């Protein structure tokens with residue numbers, strides 16, 4: 001299933017993700033600049049911070065418990081659509097999801 005990442009400079013990168021794979025994993029596996037995922041998805045780093053495109057905000061759901069605390073440590077501005085991309089798993093409803101990347105993760 002397809003995920004489109006849009007970097008802060010507008011560069012778009014489309015990748016294929018497997019069902020159940022997190023958006024962070026799909027980004028790292030495809031060498032997408034802008035997602036680091038330092039802790040491997042265990043909600044300890046915030047280097048997988050992303051902005052879900054407004055049109056996809058409902059489909060990706062709300063932040064998980066503890067996400068907002070960790071997002072306070074994110075390097076870039078936190079917005080209403082901020083999520084930890086390791087906490088969003090791909091499913092049929094997210095086919096074609098659009099994810100914006102923050103300017104910096106560190």
Ligand code: FES
Pocket residue numbers: 024036037038039040041042043044045046047048049084085086087
């Ligand atoms: S990869 Fe570390 S919090 Fe998401």
